[in-house]
Amino acid sequence: METGRHKATTRETAGFTLFLIAITVAMIWSVWAFSGAILWAMVLAVVFSPFKERIQRKMPGREGTATAITLLTIVCGVVFPVGILIDMLIQEGAGLISRLQSNSTDLPGLFDRTVRALPDWAQSWLHQYGWDNLTNLSDRLAANIQTLAQAVGARALSIGADLFAYLGSLLVALYLIYVLLRHGATVVERAGAVVPLAPHRRAVLAHNFVSVVRATVKGTVVVAVAQGAAGGVVMWLLGVPNALLWAVVMTFSAMLPAVGTGLVWVPVSIYLLATGHVWQGIVMALMGAFVIGTIDNVLRPILVGRETQMPDALVLLVTLGGLSAFGFNGLIIGPVIASLFLAAWEMVRQEQEEGIPVPAHIE
Template identity: 30%
Template structure:
């Protein structure tokens, strides 16, 4: 006996119930996908930020050199360039730390055997330093006091701390490798992905959705210029000042300053520590000079250059830029440097359209 199949009704548009069911299914799958990739979301976000920031340069490179038959060399070159930007400074800092490890070990052994020498700056204090001098000689100047200080500082937890640091570094390394792999495919498939995202935004949200996407991209571009590039410039200028002032390992401290300067006002803590180191060496004039130059550089960067670079591209008031940066860091960690201003930019755009100021 032959069983005939029932005809499928022709309903390309679907009913309202089907649309609701499909929306629920899509939302459920999206949540399941986010839960599945929860440990990789940070790497995906970093790769997206790098791809957005470098996309104009990548497009110009495509126009000049082409994509090639398999579209591999150019994405690989950009990905390796990003890797080198991060690996080179970290490697340099690690090399400097390795060079100083033996000196630090020798200093610890000498302090345990002979005590810690009193800094010359104490002798040059403008007030009576007799009590400080007596305390130093009694507490730290003799081998017993120095050994007690070393034991309290180490606390017997060196191995435990080293293990925790090693695990954290391994986790960060795996995230970094996955970020690079994702970045390679974003570059390789970027043209197709951009077209699909624009089409999807138009279909789901209309022109407003596309404008929000453009606002977020513009915010990321402005944030990269205003935070990363300005931070690197601050680190370069202050690194030269450290070198002129005779700060040991001025290159390393310059890199640390550049990283800290990517967060508004954070570089102040670094050059304040540098000034204290110079004070400990008795270089009072250089310490004052470092503080003055550091305050001037950070003031100009945070109050004049960054508002133009970040707020100018998105027409976003700098107050909201600053709140987005600081709130983003608190909520999302370091990646909040870029997510925070992007979220604020999208909200401000929606507000302007809601109150009738028209699309930005």
């Protein structure tokens, strides 16, 4: 004899809701140590999924092989180069700090020549705020060099101690990339089925998430790496000390709208002029303005459609805010949050214009 389906009471529904919230929070807390690995696994899976699909079309029925080839491409094209770059960057930074500690660089003299190379209005502005006092500035710098060296040394020891944690996160990320590339459609379908949103809203938000992730990686990270690489090559050819270090700094500055690579190549040009390398300083300024600075205008329209871009002012705000709140992961999280925010309120606007009542509670 069949019995009717049990109708949950209000108390039972409230109890299950509290349990669902608690167990979800506990689950998030238990995997939070790998939050960065999970985020970048999702990002790389989203970015490389079209590449995997193209391989799979050429190899019908061999999805596992196509996924393995894609994962190997990610390891060889992303993971290894980033690891090598980090190692080189640490060595460059250590060398720079060592030279500063040994006083092999005439910092006061260099600063004096740099100030004299500036326009009169800039020199007056520095004098007004007392920033042209070489003695005070050099004393402050000397006092902080030792502290900086100790901090870098402590950080190096911390990195060594946390090596296994980093390797563990890397292995988790690689495994998740494989799973998402192989079973991503199933994961998205099953996750979407339990999200308490209308299907059309889920579709819009999912589309925005994928679009902004790809736009951020291709239109921000790839372009910034190209600009940093170009700047590094130019500085290396011109004999600028620690060219690799400044190339990495230029890469990060290129990710910030309204700031850009000028944050690096302008001071480098002034440095070269101040140290008597006139033609090198002029070349650096010309290359920065007409080559490095225009890479963004050339590559971004090719890599990213204009329809996926947000206003530069908003991108700058959410990128800086994301970096401040979430560290390096905020480079992705900030734009994603902004995109979903705009998409959600755009749906509200459209529904109001169409006369569809907006529910006061989550569907």
